Amino acid sequence: MIWLRLAWDRATARLFVTLVVVLGVIIGSAVSETIIGITESAGKTLVETGRAADLVIGPVEDPRLLVLQGLFLIGGSSAQIPAYVAEELRDDPRVAQVVPYILGGNVRGFPIVGTTRNHPALAGSDVLADFLETNDRVAVVGSVVARSLRLKIGDKILSAHEALEGNAGKPLTVAAVRRTHGDPWDRAVFVPLPVARTHHAFQGEKTLSGLLVRCATPRELLGLESDLRKRFSVGTAFPALEVRVIRKLWGDFESVFEGVAFLVFFLSLLSLVVMVTTGFRNRRRELAILRAIGFSRFEIILSSVAETTLLTGVGGVIGTGIAFAGSFFLGPLLTAGWGIPVMPLSAGTMIMGCLIVSSAGAVIGLLLAVPLLRCEISVILSDPLQ
Secondary structure, eight states: HHHHHHHHHHHTTTHHHHHHHHHHHHHHHHHHHHHHHHHHOOOOHHHHHHTOSSSSEESOHHHHHHHHHHOOOOOSSOOOEHHHHHHHHHHHHEEEEEEEEEEEEEETTEEEEEEOOOOOGGGHHHHHHHTTTSSEEEEEHHHHHHHTTTTTTTTTEOOOOHTTTTTTOOOEEEEEEEESSSSGGGGEEEHHHHHHHHHGGOOOOTEEEEEEEEEESSGGHHHHHHHHHHSSEEEEEEEEHHHHHHHHHHHHHHHHHHHHHHHHHHHHHHHHHHHHHHHHHHHHHHHHHHHHHTTOOOHHHHHHHHHHHHHHHHHHHHHHHHHHHHHHHHHHHHHEEEEEHOOOOOOHHHHHHHHHHHHHHHHHHHHHHHHHHHSOHHHHHHHOOO
C-alpha cells in the first residue's frame, strides 16, 4: 500500500493547493447535486399529485388552471359552482368518489382548503380525516405550515380575513399536523367544509370552488366528462393529461437547470485539471526518481490516480452533504413560497453523486499521469531544469 501513502504525502505536502482543489469540487458537486435534486423532485411531485383525481371540476374553462388550483393550490378564483353538482355525481354509478373543496382565505400566506374526509391529502389517515367530519372550527395543518409558523396541536390561528377585520373571537384550533409527504398539501390548512363556508366569499350554502372526482372504471371517464359539460355550466380537466403538458413545460426549465449544473460541475473539474496538471509537471523529476529507485509505472500511476480520487472523493462527500442540507432546508422554502415541493436527496442519489465525482477524479489522474511517464528517466534526471 506504499502507493496510497505516497498519494497522501503528495496531497498534504501542498496543503494550500489541495484545499483549493477540494473547495472547487465541493462547490461544483454541491451546486450541481442541489439543482438536479430539486428539478427531479419537482418533476416527480407533478406526476404523483396529478394521480390524486381522475377529473377536476370547477368554475373556469381553462383545464390547466383548474388542475393548478384544485390539486396544486396555485392561483385562485372567486367563481363558484353549484353544490348540487356534487350531489348528482354521488348518485352516478360511473363515479366512485366525489370530493368537494372550497378555496378561499389563508393563514399568513398558506391557503385554507375546506373539504371532507375523502380528500386525497388525508388518504390513509382516519385520525386526520375524522376532524373534517365535524362542524367545529378545527384545522389540520400541513407539515410546512406547522414548521414555518411553529404550530403545535391546540394552538389558535386566524385567517387573514378574520385578522384584518379584527375578528379574533373565531380562531381555528390546530387539531392535527399532517406528516410530510412532499406534495403541495404540505403547505395547506384543511378545515371542515361548513367552516370554510363561513368565509366572506362563501356565505351561501349552495356553492363550492370545485370537485375532485374518481371514476369507477377508466373507460367511463370520457363519457362522464362529456355529460358534465352538457348538463352543467362547469369546466372540466383531466389531471393526467394536464400534468403531462405541465411536465413537458417544466422539462424545458429542467434542461436549462441541468445544463447549469453540468457547467458548474465541469468548471470545478477543470480547476482540478489545471491544479493537478501544474503539480504533475513540477514533479516530473520526482516521478523519474521514483522510477529509478524501483517503483514501477503501474505503482506511480496508481498513486497519481489515488491522489486525484482522494481529492475529488473528499470534495464530493462534503459537497453531497451540503447538497443534502440545501435540499432539506430549501425544500420547505420553495414549497411554502412557490408551491414546488422538494424532498431531501435520497441515499441512492447521494451515493451516485459521490461515485461520479470520485470516478471523474480517477480518470483525470490516469489521463495526466500516463503521458508524463513516457519520458526517459535519464533525460529527466540529466536536465537540471526538470
